[in-house]
Amino acid sequence: MSRRVVRQSKFRHVFGQAAKADQAYEDIRVSKVTWDSSFCAVNPKFLAIIVEAGGGGAFIVLPLAKVWQIPDYTPMRNITEPIITLEGHSKRVGILSWHPTARNVLLSAGGDNVIIIWNVGTGEVLLSLEDMHPDVIHSVCWNSNGSLLATTCKDKTLRIIDPRKGQVMTERFAAHEGMRPMRAVFTRQGHIFTTGFTRMSQRELGLWDPNNFEEPVALQEMDTSNGVLLPFYDPDSSIVYLCGKGDSSIRYFEITDEPPFVHYLNTFSSKEPQRGIGFMPKRGLDVSKCEIARFYKLHERKCEPVIMTVPRKSDLFQDDLYPDTPGPEPALEAEEWLSGQDADPVLISLRDGYVPPKLRELRVTKRNILDVRPPSGPRRSQSASDAPLSQHTLETLLEEIKALREQVQAQEQRITALENMLCELVDGTD
Known part of the structure; x- marks a missing residue:
C-alpha cells in the first residue's frame, strides 16, 4: 500500500488577491509597443508606467500614497526636465538595470547589441561591453553582489559575463530550443532560472548550474501560449513568479535543493489579460498582513495592484516570512566596484516596518550630478566633465x-x- 507524501513548505498556501477598485489607477493609456518588457517599475514611494505617446519614450510617475501635496509657491524647476542625459547607444535602449550594491551604477542595453555600464552620478561610461552579443539582447540580470551578469540573446545563447574583465565566463547554446525570446535571472543559490520556448513553441522553464551547463538542473514544459514569460524572483523566499504578456494569470514556483527543484505552488487568475507588470521591493510590503509580494498589473487603461499573502492567525511579526532583506542603501561606491571590490547587499529588518536610514557621507572623488539641482529654463549643452x-x-x-x-x-x-x-x-x- 502506497502513501502519498505532501511536501512541507510554508508557501504552499500563498494566496493572491486583486486590490479593491478604489486602490487601482484608472485612465492610464499603457504603451502599445511590441517590446517584451514589463512596462512598469515600482518602489515603496512611486509607480512608473510607460504610456502611449507620439514619438515614444513617455512615462508617468504616480505616488503610491495617493496624497498629493500642492506647494504654496510655483516650483522654480520644470520637473519634466532630466537631471542628466546619458548618451552612448546608437540605437534604441530597451533594458535598464541598477547595480544591486554599488551607488549610482546603471546598466543599459540597446538595439545596437551593446551593454553600457554608467556612473549616473558623474555621467561617465564605466564599461562598454561590445562584440559579445551578435544579435538583439533579450534580458540582462545581475547576481546578488553585482559581480556577474546573466544575459540572453536572440542567437539562443545564455551567457554568464564578468563585466569588469569584459569576458564571457561560460555560455549555453539553446538552453531553450525555440526561437521566441528567453529570459534569465540569478537565484539565491547562484543558479540561473530561465524561461523560454521549446522547438514546438511550448512555454518552458529551466534551472541551470553555471558551473555545469551541459545538463539542466530542472526543465519543465508548461503550455502552448504565445506570451513571453517574465520571471520575478524573490531571494528571501526563493519564490519565482511568472507573468506572461497577454496572460490573465500569475503562476508561482518555489525553488529548493530537493527534486524536482522547481516546485509549482499556485496560480493567481483574473478576467483581464496583463499588458505589463511591476514588482514591489520587499521593504514596500505590509508585514502586518503577511504580505510577501505585490504586483502592479497593467490593463489597457488601468493599473491594478495584486497582493500575495501567506495566511496566518497570529498578528505578531512572522520572522520566518521576513528575514532581513536588501535595503536601498548601497554597500559600495561606483569607483570601488569598478576597481574590483565586491560586497553583499546591506540588509535591513522589516520587524517594525521599513524606516529609511540616514544618508551616509558620500565617498566619491568626483562631483555627483544627482546631488545638484539643475537650473530652470532652457538647458544648455553640458558635458559630464563640466567644472563647477x-x-x-x-x-x-x-x-x-x-x-x-x-x-x-x-x-x-x-x-x-x-x-x-x-x-x-x-x-x-x-
Missing part, C-alpha cells in the same frame, strides 16, 4: 533662495497678525 556651477546656475539658485525668503517673510507677517488678533480676543474676554 555656471554663473547662470548660481543666478537661478539665488532667485529661488530670494523667493523662498519672501515666502518665509510673508508667513512671519501672517503669524504676527494672527497673534495680534489672539491678544485682542483675550483682552476682550477679560
Whole structure:
C-alpha cells in the first residue's frame, strides 16, 4: 500500500488577491509597443508606467500614497526636465538595470547589441561591453553582489559575463530550443532560472548550474501560449513568479535543493489579460498582513495592484516570512566596484516596518550630478566633465533662495497678525 507524501513548505498556501477598485489607477493609456518588457517599475514611494505617446519614450510617475501635496509657491524647476542625459547607444535602449550594491551604477542595453555600464552620478561610461552579443539582447540580470551578469540573446545563447574583465565566463547554446525570446535571472543559490520556448513553441522553464551547463538542473514544459514569460524572483523566499504578456494569470514556483527543484505552488487568475507588470521591493510590503509580494498589473487603461499573502492567525511579526532583506542603501561606491571590490547587499529588518536610514557621507572623488539641482529654463549643452556651477546656475539658485525668503517673510507677517488678533480676543474676554 502506497502513501502519498505532501511536501512541507510554508508557501504552499500563498494566496493572491486583486486590490479593491478604489486602490487601482484608472485612465492610464499603457504603451502599445511590441517590446517584451514589463512596462512598469515600482518602489515603496512611486509607480512608473510607460504610456502611449507620439514619438515614444513617455512615462508617468504616480505616488503610491495617493496624497498629493500642492506647494504654496510655483516650483522654480520644470520637473519634466532630466537631471542628466546619458548618451552612448546608437540605437534604441530597451533594458535598464541598477547595480544591486554599488551607488549610482546603471546598466543599459540597446538595439545596437551593446551593454553600457554608467556612473549616473558623474555621467561617465564605466564599461562598454561590445562584440559579445551578435544579435538583439533579450534580458540582462545581475547576481546578488553585482559581480556577474546573466544575459540572453536572440542567437539562443545564455551567457554568464564578468563585466569588469569584459569576458564571457561560460555560455549555453539553446538552453531553450525555440526561437521566441528567453529570459534569465540569478537565484539565491547562484543558479540561473530561465524561461523560454521549446522547438514546438511550448512555454518552458529551466534551472541551470553555471558551473555545469551541459545538463539542466530542472526543465519543465508548461503550455502552448504565445506570451513571453517574465520571471520575478524573490531571494528571501526563493519564490519565482511568472507573468506572461497577454496572460490573465500569475503562476508561482518555489525553488529548493530537493527534486524536482522547481516546485509549482499556485496560480493567481483574473478576467483581464496583463499588458505589463511591476514588482514591489520587499521593504514596500505590509508585514502586518503577511504580505510577501505585490504586483502592479497593467490593463489597457488601468493599473491594478495584486497582493500575495501567506495566511496566518497570529498578528505578531512572522520572522520566518521576513528575514532581513536588501535595503536601498548601497554597500559600495561606483569607483570601488569598478576597481574590483565586491560586497553583499546591506540588509535591513522589516520587524517594525521599513524606516529609511540616514544618508551616509558620500565617498566619491568626483562631483555627483544627482546631488545638484539643475537650473530652470532652457538647458544648455553640458558635458559630464563640466567644472563647477555656471554663473547662470548660481543666478537661478539665488532667485529661488530670494523667493523662498519672501515666502518665509510673508508667513512671519501672517503669524504676527494672527497673534495680534489672539491678544485682542483675550483682552476682550477679560
